[in-house]
Amino acid sequence: MVLLTEDSPVTKLVKKGDAEALAKNKGVETVGDLLELVPRRYVLPNELTDLSRLRVGDNVLIVAEVAQATTRPMRSRRGKMLNVVLADGAGNQLAVTFFNAYGHVGKLQAGARGFFIGQIGSYGRSLQLTHPDYELIGANDSDGQVESYLTHWVPVYSTTGKLNEFRMRRVMHQALDQVERLREPVPEEIRESRGLLGRREALELVHRPPLSQSARPGLHRLKYDEAFVLQTILAQRRKDAEAIMGTPRRSRPGGLLAAFDARLPFELTKGQREVGTLLEEELARERPMHRLLQGEVGSGKTIVALRAMLAAIDSGGQAALLAPTEVLAAQHHRSITGMLGELAMGGMLGGSEFGTKVGLLTGSQSTSARRAALLDAASGEAGIVVGTHALIQRHVQFADLALVVVDEQHRFGVEQRDALREKGARPPHVLVMTATPIPRTVAMTVFGDMETATLRELPKGRSPITTHRVDATKPGWVDRTWQRVAEEVAKGHQAYVVCPRIGDPDPGSVLSSDTSDEDADEWEPEDPDGGEGGPAKEELTGVYTMWHQLTRNPTLAGTRIGVLHGRLDPETKEDTMRAFGAGQIDILVATTVIEVGVDVPNASVMVVVDAERFGISQLHQLRGRVGRGSAPGLCLLMTKDPGERAGQRLDTVAGTTDGFELARADLFFRREGDVLGARQSGRVNSVRHLRLSRREDEQIIAEAREDAFALVDTDPDLRQHPELAAAVATRLDEEQAVWLERG
Numbered sequence: 001m002v003l004l005t006e007d008s009p010v011t012k013l014v015k016k017g018d019a020e021a022l023a024k025n026k027g028v029e030t031v032g033d034l035l036e037l038v039p040r041r042y043v044l045p046n047e048l049t050d051l052s053r054l055r056v057g058d059n060v061l062i063v064a065e066v067a068q069a070t071t072r073p074m075r076s077r078r079g080k081m082l083n084v085v086l087a088d089g090a091g092n093q094l095a096v097t098f099f100n101a102y103g104h105v106g107k108l109q110a111g112a113r114g115f116f117i118g119q120i121g122s123y124g125r126s127l128q129l130t131h132p133d134y135e136l137i138g139a140n141d142s143d144g145q146v147e148s149y150l151t152h153w154v155p156v157y158s159t160t161g162k163l164n165e166f167r168m169r170r171v172m173h174q175a176l177d178q179v180e181r182l183r184e185p186v187p188e189e190i191r192e193s194r195g196l197l198g199r200r201e202a203l204e205l206v207h208r209p210p211l212s213q214s215a216r217p218g219l220h221r222l223k224y225d226e227a228f229v230l231q232t233i234l235a236q237r238r239k240d241a242e243a244i245m246g247t248p249r250r251s252r253p254g255g256l257l258a259a260f261d262a263r264l265p266f267e268l269t270k271g272q273r274e275v276g277t278l279l280e281e282e283l284a285r286e287r288p289m290h291r292l293l294q295g296e297v298g299s300g301k302t303i304v305a306l307r308a309m310l311a312a313i314d315s316g317g318q319a320a321l322l323a324p325t326e327v328l329a330a331q332h333h334r335s336i337t338g339m340l341g342e343l344a345m346g347g348m349l350g351g352s353e354f355g356t357k358v359g360l361l362t363g364s365q366s367t368s369a370r371r372a373a374l375l376d377a378a379s380g381e382a383g384i385v386v387g388t389h390a391l392i393q394r395h396v397q398f399a400d401l402a403l404v405v406v407d408e409q410h411r412f413g414v415e416q417r418d419a420l421r422e423k424g425a426r427p428p429h430v431l432v433m434t435a436t437p438i439p440r441t442v443a444m445t446v447f448g449d450m451e452t453a454t455l456r457e458l459p460k461g462r463s464p465i466t467t468h469r470v471d472a473t474k475p476g477w478v479d480r481t482w483q484r485v486a487e488e489v490a491k492g493h494q495a496y497v498v499c500p501r502i503g504d505p506d507p508g509s510v511l512s513s514d515t516s517d518e519d520a521d522e523w524e525p526e527d528p529d530g531g532e533g534g535p536a537k538e539e540l541t542g543v544y545t546m547w548h549q550l551t552r553n554p555t556l557a558g559t560r561i562g563v564l565h566g567r568l569d570p571e572t573k574e575d576t577m578r579a580f581g582a583g584q585i586d587i588l589v590a591t592t593v594i595e596v597g598v599d600v601p602n603a604s605v606m607v608v609v610d611a612e613r614f615g616i617s618q619l620h621q622l623r624g625r626v627g628r629g630s631a632p633g634l635c636l637l638m639t640k641d642p643g644e645r646a647g648q649r650l651d652t653v654a655g656t657t658d659g660f661e662l663a664r665a666d667l668f669f670r671r672e673g674d675v676l677g678a679r680q681s682g683r684v685n686s687v688r689h690l691r692l693s694r695r696e697d698e699q700i701i702a703e704a705r706e707d708a709f710a711l712v713d714t715d716p717d718l719r720q721h722p723e724l725a726a727a728v729a730t731r732l733d734e735e736q737a738v739w740l741e742r743g
Contacts, residue, residue: 048088049064173208323388407435564588606622
């Protein structure tokens with residue numbers, strides 16, 4: 001027997017074609033990778049499968065007993081056909097057909113019990129398996145594989161290529177038997193204190209658990225390993241960040257921040273004051289701040305970030321605010337200048353003696369506006385520069401960049417954020433804001449290297465929001481939806497109608513069924529793992545299609561209806577938002593460009609069209625645009641045949657306005673994605689065993705985090721823990737390593 005290591009290529013165990021399929025579909029390249037592929041479930045060998053639950057198209061592994069086996073001559077060619085009837089002991093049967101009986105007749109006899117795998121088909125009105133692979137329990141076998149059915153649980157793997165269930169199990173057993181030594185990334189003292197199995201014992205229990213034992217302790221160990229290695233990486237990154245020296249940024253008494261606080265027309269919430277004090281303290285330190293600010297929709301994160309920017313300006317530096325869309329960048333610029341008033345008129349007639357300038361830099365500005373914004377940033381005249389991806393271009397320079405604020409963190413890739421941070425002469429302080437709350441598991445993994453501050457309290461005066469699901473296949477419900485919109489407009493309020501696509505301005509165009517466009521990243525499609533539900537892309541309702549419908553709807557006669565989306569030129573977008581904010585537009589038909597940061601207190605109702613095509617967090621963020629004033633908010637989720645999973649998402653949103661509860665639910669419906677890098681989803685995830693939506697896994701992550709941070713505190717380079725260092729190195733691919741170095 002050839003001995004292997006975890007680093008041996010998987011081609012030592014399988015053929016080249018199988019190895020290619022494993023690499024492509026499972027991310028498996030080494031024997032160690034293979035052993036990390038855990039079974040989807042386990043089957044009792046002495047428990048027959050309920051055959052009544054089978055459906056056409058199912059790929060199955062079933063335990064059944066041969067009730068009958070008969071042969072007959074083939075009609076069109078030589079040879080015999082074998083017809084087998086399988087039974088489950090409860091009166092249910094399944095037909096099995098072999099068009100070549102040779103090799104099967106002597107085995108598949110009445111009373112034989114075994115495992116059968118294949119895809120369920122049909123013949124006439126009956127279900128059948130055609131030429132399935134099978135293994136009989138108790139049959140003679142040379143390597144003892146079949147005999148193990150009598151003593152062990154049967155693992156059921158997610159297969160790929162030509163590696164069926166039987167071959168996958170054999171390969172796993174072969175790997176366990178031929179790997180002489182397995183790495184132990186978790187130190188012995190931690191294993192003992194946490195009651196963890198040794199790694200070999202854990203893998204044995206996962207891949208061939210005896211009938212007398214559960215595989216759970218083995219799976220728990222693999223989850224802990226994954227969490228521990230990930231938290232070690234994050235702990236090292238935190239340790240490295242602590243060694244970097246920046247420039248302390250202390251606000252001065254009687255400066256711009258004090259002047260701003262004095263002119264605030266409302267009182268900050270307790271949470272805003274506490275987080276504001278925390279940020280001021282961290283800005284005053286030599287070690288650059290690297291903090292995540294999360295909070296409920298409408299909790300006032302922007303004003304907290306603005307106060308931090310003003311503190312940075314008081315220290316003689318500048319602040320940059322990076323926004324994901326031009327509409328949001330313009331909205332931030334408009335709201336910041338509005339809140340600052342004369343404080344945003346530095347160097348201008350009528351401006352305050354403490355004033356500064358607020359610049360705006362986007363990709364579609366006119367040449368003159370862009371040149372002026374670049375000059376203000378480079379000269380330091382603009383204390384605050386708000387922008388989109390245009391901010392990170394090489395020719396954009398700052399006189400003294402002190403603070404970088406990133407709004408809507410998940411919209412930006414790692415390299416984009418790093419490019420902006422590198423514009424400071426010394427590493428600037430960084431504040432990242434998430435649009436909606438994030439679960440604790442995500443805070444400990446995706447943002448595990450950052451300190452987190454949370455705003456839970458909503459400012460006074462916010463009104464409650466009621467959400468209902470509307471069946472768009474029922475004309476009466478649709479009519480009532482637009483009646484409610486008309487009623488709100490009649491009261492003097494305003495409405496949003498959100499669509500997932502822009503579409504074509506010409507309703508007669510063949511493209512009016514709503515073409516794909518550059519706003520595609522403004523909406524969130526059906527969960528890719530769901531594979532069901534909702535209209536196809538070409539059937540999605542677009543902004544212009546909806547605008548034409550509403551302008552011809554007699555219920556809305558006399559209402560002023562506007563359009564907003566990312567394809568409009570900047571001036572038109574700005575004019576439209578100003579008009580809506582001033583009450584000159586009653587109904588704004590828009591894409592999700594209004595998702596974040598748009599603040600019109602008079603808007604009281606929102607209709608989301610094709611709501612099944614949006615995710616939970618996005619819907620929660622969208623409806624946060626209403627109910628921002630004294631009038632109660634109403635959100636109507638219009639949907640046609642959403643499918644089970646999408647329907648559950650909509651019901652979840654309608655059932656609560658608690659953003660923290662919805663964040664956990666959103667994680668349940670989504671893929672974990674790659675929590676280390678910029679990748680948001682994919683076939684191969686960096687979290688293989690952990691499920692961030694499970695509370696039991698949250699505890700595992702918390703324990704691993706505590707242990708990893710304590711270990712790195714005493715051994716930052718892992719020189720005393722070489723096997724952990726090897727596991728960390730294996731975990732980090734080139735792209736992730738670059739991210740960690742530059743993050």
